[in-house]
Amino acid sequence: MPQNILVVGELENGAPSTVTLELLGGAAALAAGGSVSVSLLGSGATAAAAQAAGASKAFVSDDANYDTFRGEQWLPAVQAAVEQSGATLVLMAQSTAGRELGPRLAHRLNTAVAMDCVKVEDAGGALQFTRPAYGGNAQATYTIATNPAIATVRPKSFDEATGAGASETAELPAAGASRVNVVGKEVTESEGLALTDAPIVVAGGRGLGAPEGFETLRELAAALGKDKAAVGASRAAVDLGWFPPSEQIGLTGKVVTPDLYIAIAISGASQHMAGASGSKTIVGVNRDKDANIFDFSKYGVVGDWKQVIPALIEELKK
Amino acid sequence: MAAPRDTPNRAQRLVGGWWGPAVGMSALGFYATATAPRDEAGREIFFNVPAGPWAVYVFFAALVGLLVWGFVRHASLWGIGRPTPGLFRDIPQRLRNTARLGLAQDKVRRDRYAGIMHWCIMSSIVVLTLVTAQVAIEADTPLNFLHGDYYLFFSFYGDLFGVIGLVGVGMALYRRYFADFHRIRWDERLEDHIIIVGLGLVLLTGFVVEGARILVTELDAHPDWAVWSFGGFAFAKGLEIFNFAEDQVLFLHEATWWVHVSIAFLWLGMIVFTRLDHLFFAPINAFFLRTDSQGRLAKIENIEEQEVFGVGYVQDFTWKQLFELDACVRCGRCTDVCPANIAGQPLSPMHLIQDLKAHLADVGPAIQQHRHEHGDAGREVSPVALVGEVILDETLWACRTCGACVQECPVMIEHVPTIVDMRRFLVMNEARIPATAQGALENLEMRGHPWRGTSLERTTWMEGLGDVPLFDGSQEYLYWVGCSGSLVERNLPVTTAVFRLLRESGASFGVLGQEETCNGDPARRLGNEYLYQILAQQLVETFKAKNVQKVITNCPHCFNTFKNEYPQFDGYFEVLHHTEFLSKAMQDGSLKATHPIAADVTYHDSCYLGRMNGIYDAPRQIIEMVPGATLTEMQRTLSKGLCCGAGGGNMWQEEVGERRVNHVRSEEAINTGASQLISNCPFCIQMFEDGVPAVQPEEEGRMRPFDIAELLEDAVFGPKAKEETPAAAGDSSD
Amino acid sequence: MHIVVCAKQIPDPETPPSAFKIDAATNKVVPAQGIAPVLSQFDAIAAEAALRIKEAGGEGKVTVISMGAESAQAAIKQVLAMGADEGVLLNDPAFEDGDSHTTAKVLASAIQKLGDVDAVFCGRQAADWDMGQVGLLIAEILDWPVATIAKGASLEGETLSVERVLADGFETVQVPFPAVVTVSNEFGEPRYPKLPQIMAAAKKTVTQMKAGDLGLDPSEVGKAGSRLQLQKLFIPEKGAQVEFIAGDTPQEQAAALVSKLRADKLI
The missing domain is CATH 3.40.50 (Rossmann fold)
Structure with missing residues (x-):
């Protein structure tokens, strides 16, 4: 069934962000003959429209007041884009902006939003939205009876769109007032992605043999994405003074539930797993194929981390 | 079950029975009195000291007054505590404790050197007190018995215990001033020097007085009497060398007598102001010692009706808990065996008791006065918080409740219940808990088990x-x-x-x-x-x-x-x-260990099986019956065993301090050279699984921790195929 | 200052996966034997944030509101034990099986009924469905400003200063009252209740309200009023066994692992 789709885009260094392109990629597949448009707000939005692959039309405003996301300012603009585009489906990222816009937009349009979807598909006429629930123990599939349907989508759920950008642009109004006033921002340096928030956690244990091992782990985390991966340690490694206690994972440290947990040279003692077993996917790297960690792992690599991890870093850089 | 292996054996018990002969000897004196002829061996009481009698009785009266005053002063402070339930139940057991732990000093001897030293000093003081008492009876009652053979025997044992006392003082001086760093100096005070030097002076001047008297009255006239007082005799012989005139010797005698008597009474007076009060408080505290299991913590009855939960104010301790603060002699044994202290963590049971004692002395009188005037608990009287300021939170959390301090305390102080009482206040009243321990408690509430995230x-x-x-x-x-x-x-x-x-x-x-x-x-x-x-x-x-x-x-x-x-x-x-x-089951044959397990093992006594419940033999019997297994004991074993570090809820806490207790204990186990560390407790096993690799980073030949049931399982059913690590098979001898 | 904390009772998120079961006929989680429902952790943290504001201000009131069955009393009592002053349970069969929209409508109605509310604190999301909508929807319904995913909140004069967690750091925003704040785990652990307060909480009566009390028609709440319709709740297929990554060299292993992780959309 054809869908007119509006992707609520976000800008990153003057261009549509990676996840925006992913949403456009998904939209192209779901449109089934309908239109795909994108909204872009902030400095350079008009210029960026040309890079919004897969969108035929872009709703833009170059007002610099949009550069910092404020829900109350973005909402009227996005709402205008939805109305002008005649969208039957609105897609946005499960990002800081999407998390706030999704529910609020749904309220203003008297419709509903499915949050944090990993799959959006057209199942014989009705759109189905699938998302994890119960800490990843379950998945739920929804339909939305009202129009338009809105979904926020987890990054990496679609492949990025390719091809030409939007050929047509329409101007959205400049930003209005916001009762919420941003008075300061602090960007945490690359190491600072909180362990508990990172979608990917790379953790090392005593089996690394020396504190220098964590340097390699940091390289791996950087290769996975500085905005995604954080490095943690088992208590054994922290005890040896190889890593700061604030980054300890386990019964007496932090409890993390990332999408991907890569345990390197960690035996998988219960006290450690207490802090990591909620991870959605665990990859164990250990020399001992009987190591406990493999009882928890989806994927296991038996081998010396000193060889496996540099190879992995190389592979990721390709 | 057989009796625990490390209760004192018979021979040790006899050493503690020193007081028997001494009392017997004195009794003999009274018996000897009636029939003996008048002109036999004897001496003039208050010889050469005309003012002696009144001085002694003035001093004595002052001492008695002082002791009474001191006792009342102490007792009024204990009195601010809550009632102590059950203190007069099990009287026979309490009397036995008083005899064994108080008078026979079973626990003092857990340190052999201190045991001998303390026996010398204590027996000397008691016997010489009896000697002095006999002199008093001779002088001031119609009874006359210090003559004849009994007088000679009396002279002999008086001198003997004088010499024994000096030996004890010598050992004490050596330990205090010449031995390597020692626990008795962890909280050393001026009184410690005065007490030991003072006692030495009393004993020495006693011999000088006796020597001078013998020189004048016996050395020439009755040399066969003089030798019985062998100590005094030796001093007399020494004085003889100087060839003093008789009036010079008499002057020396009189002057020294005054010095001797003055110091002796001053020393006894110090009982009121110094740790010498343990002389009375230790045996009394032995009477107060709990007669139920050390493993049992007191139940707070009608908990929902309490004004305050646990002890956050000194007056909320029971008066027995306050009383025993006064028994502490600062010997440091508790701190010496405390796992937290050994690992450099912020708990010293001795300092905790002393801090409580000082706090009681500081605020006790004001609380007492407040109560007198207002009749309420007076919890707002103290300007400092007992929990948090006098005793730091981290100190209370470092306790493993392992009971080693209680086990070692020679004056029967029970530190653990006192610490837990303050923890109760921290947790229930103040809700100040280390985050991870809080997680465990919340998990208990929500999920009925402490293992968050399992x-x-x-x-x-x-x-x-x-x-x-x-x-x-x-x-x-x-x-x-x-x-x-x-x-x-x-x-x-x-x-x-x-x-x-x-x-x-x-x-x-x-x-x-x-x-x-x-x-x-x-x-x-x-x-x-x-x-x-x-x-x-x-x-x-x-x-x-x-x-x-x-x-x-x-x-x-x-x-x-x-x-x-x-x-x-x-x-x-x-x-x-x-x-x-x-x-x-193995003894009655229903289980048979038929598969040899060639392994050198060492055995760790968990605190709650060993110290708290006295089960030391059963696990060792199992190891003995496993064919091929040989047991090497660790240095600290049986009732002196060291906690694995997990007790008292420390399984769920981050440790604060230089080392982790489980690393210390793992190291001790590894030092035995055994390939398996056998225990009986799921917490211990987890602590060692963490501790052993920390001490032995090399996987090759690493010691492996097992429960005794795992060892026995292999011996009964044959080693499991799963256990393919070399250490488990025991063939990884290094 | 009157702050409302919204609290939800949820199936224990720490239920072991092996005990986690779904009834396919009703699309509902089967309560695991011996595992009691719990207060959503984010809501406990929201309560902590609200209590700190109240305490910093010296006076004020914290009311905890929960929509749920009678068993949700336990969640309310837990927040009362932490130090909240009053509890309200919105318990009506009509409320059952709603979506975020109907839940927010019920909660917002209750907040309006209370009347004098200055702020609403919610968890950033409920730890069962992880939607993260209700706080935002309450703000929309009441037309109040909202600050989401807070890791800190404090009173600054007449406004509320909130530190918000962003993907690359955090920002500080100022919000005028009345306002809605959703609180994240970065805020810190909720307090451990003191026993005297647990006892006091046990004695407190929780006010009960039904749809009628809030002026809501059963047709606009619960399943009847839902816009987001659950079609299927299921346990995703999982490789029960660890899959060892084949490869003769570390390079081959690395390449194979990366392609698997990419296929799973994990990297």
């Missing part, structure tokens, strides 16, 4: 074991698996080992499976008595409803709770730890 179920361990019988009241035993036994990955093999051995032994037993829930021990040790009581009451009811009579546990903490603490909730069950059951 992905196991209470039935996971049953997989692959065939039919696991559920307890329905028809079986003899309930096999209580416990939270650690079912929800902690490492302990599942222990649980299955115990299960297989029970089944093999033919025992009639069942398990509760999903119906198990925490018995509350971690909550109680962490200070949440309220939560503990809820959990305990529920479980007692479950047990009763299921008609549970006998329980086998694989966890010493569960064991201790069921056995010692559930009677507080009207839950009386026969409780066995698996080591007890298994050793009995």
Whole structure:
């Protein structure tokens, strides 16, 4: 069934962000003959429209007041884009902006939003939205009876769109007032992605043999994405003074539930797993194929981390 | 079960019986009095000291007055405490404790050097007091008995104990001034020097006085009498060399007599102001010592009606807890054996007791006055907070409740209940808890077990074991698996080992499976008595409803709770730890260890099986019956064993300090050269799984921690194919 | 200052995966044996944030509101034990099986009924469905400003200063009252209740309200009023066993692992 789709885009260094392109990629597949448009707000939005692959039309405003996301300012603009585009489906990222816009937009349009979807598909006429629930123990599939349907989508759920950008642009109004006033921002340096928030956690244990091992782990985390991966340690490694206690994972440290947990040279003692077993996917790297960690792992690599991890870093850089 | 191996043996007991002969000797004196002829050996009392009699009685009267005043002063401070329940129950046992622990000083001898030293000094003081008393009786009553053979014998043993006293003083001086760094200097005060030097002076001047008298009255006239007072005789001989004129010797005698008597009374007067008061308080505290198990913590009755939970104000201690603060002699034994202190963590039981004592002295009188004037508890009187300022939170959290301090204390102070009382205040009244311990408590409340984040179920361990019988009241035993036994990955093999051995032994037993829930021990040790009581009451009811009579546990903490603490909730069950059951099963032949396990093992006594419940033999008997296994004991073993570090809820806490206790203990185990570290407790095993690799980073030849049931399982069924690591097979000798 | 904390009772998120079951016929989670429902952790943290504001201000009131069955009393009592002053339970069969929209409508109605509310604190999301909508929807319904995913909140004069967690750091925003704040785990652990307060909480009466009390028609709440319709709740297929990554060299292993992780959309 054809869908007119509006992707609520976000800008990153003057261009549509990676996840925006992913949403456009998904939209192209779901449109089934309908239109795909994108909204872009902030400095350079008009210029960026040309890079919004897969969108035929872009709703833009170059007002610099949009550069910092404020829900109350973005909402009227996005709402205008939805109305002008005649969208039957609105897609946005499960990002800081999407998390706030999704529910609020749904309220203003008297419709509903499915949050944090990993799959959006057209199942014989009705759109189905699938998302994890119960800490990843379950998945739920929804339909939305009202129009338009809105979904926020987890990054990496679609492949990025390719091809030409939007050929047509329409101007959205400049930003209005916001009762919420941003008075300061602090960007945490690359190491600072909180362990508990990172979608990917790379953790090392005593089996690394020396504190220098964590340097390699940091390289791996950087290769996975500085905005995604954080490095943690088992208590054994922290005890040896190889890593700061604030980054300890386990019964007496932090409890993390990332999408991907890569345990390197960690035996998988219960006290450690207490802090990591909620991870959605665990990859164990250990020399001992009987190591406990493999009882928890989806994927296991038996081998010396000193060889496996540099190879992995190389592979990721390709 | 046989008696625990390290209760004092008979020979040791006799050493403590020193007071018997001394009292006997004195009794002999009274008996000897009536018939002896008048002109035999004897001496003039108050010879050469005309003013002596009145001085002695003035001094004596002053001393008695001082002691009474001192006692009243102390007692009024203890009096601000709460009533102490049950203090006069079990009187026969309390009298035995007073004799054995107070008078015979069983615990002082746990340090051999100190035992000898203290025996010398104490026996000297008691015997010389009796000697002096006899002199007084001779002088001031119609009784005349210090003459003839008894006088000579009297002279002999008086001098003998004078010399023994000097030996003791010499040993004390050596330890205080010449021995290497020593625990008695951890809280050294001026009084310590004065006491020991003063005592030495009393004894020495006594000999000088006696020597001078002998020189004048006996050396020439009755040399055969003089030799009986061999000490005085030697001094007389010494003085003789100087060829003093007789009036010079008499002057020396008189002057020294005054010095001797003055110092002696001053020294006795110090009882009121210094740790010498242990002379009275130690035996009394032995009487007050609990007669139930050390493993039992006091129940807060009617907990919902308390004004304050636990002890956050000094007046909320029981008066026995305040009394025993005064018994402390700052010997440092408690701190010396404290696992937290050994690992450089912020707890010294001795300093804790001394800090409490100083705080009581500071604020006690004002509280007392406030009570007198206002009649309320006066909790706002103290300008400093007992918990948080006088005693720091971190100090209270560092305690493992392992009982080593209580075990060693020669004056029978019970540190652990005092510490837990303050923890109770911290947790229940103030809600100040280390984050990870809080997590464990919240987990207990929400999920009925302390293991946050476990992905196991209470039935996971049953997989692959065939039919696991559920307890329905028809079986003899309930096999209580416990939270650690079912929800902690490492302990599942222990649980299955115990299960297989029970089944093999033919025992009639069942398990509760999903119906198990925490018995509350971690909550109680962490200070949440309220939560503990809820959990305990529920479980007692479950047990009763299921008609549970006998329980086998694989966890010493569960064991201790069921056995010692559930009677507080009207839950009386026969409780066995698996080591007890298994050793009995092996002895009666229902279990046979036929597969040799060639392994050098060492054995770690968990605190709650060993110290708290005195089970030392059963596990060692099992090891002895495993063919091929040889046991090497660690330096600290049996009742002197060191905690693994997990006790008292420290399983769920981050440790603060230089080292971790489990690293220290693992190191001690590794030093035995054994390839397996055998224990009996799921907490210990986890601590060693963490500690051993920290001490031995090399995997090759690393010692492996096992529960004794795992060892026995291999010996009964043959080593499991799964155990392919070299250490388990015991062939990794280095 | 009157702050409302919205609290939800949820199936224990720490239920072991092996005990986690779904009834396919009703699309509902089967309560695991012996595992009691719990207060959503984010809501406990929201309560902590609200209590700190109240305490910093010296006076004020914290009311905890929960929509749920009678068993949700336990969640309310837990927040009362932490120090909240009053509890309200919105318990009506008509409320059952709603979506975020109907839940927010019920909660917002209750907040309006209370009347004098200055701020609403919610968890950033409920730890069962993890939607993260209700706080935002309450703000929309009441037309109040909202600050989401807070890791800190404090009173600054007449406004509320909130530190918000962003993907690359955090920002500080100022919000005028009345306002809605959703609180994240970065805020810190909720307090451990003091026993005297637990006892006081046990004695407190929780006010009960039904749809009628809030002026809501059963047709606009619960399943009847839902816009987001659950079609299927299921346990995703999982490789029960660890899959060892084949490869003769570390390079081959690395390449194979990366392609698997990419296929799973994990990297």
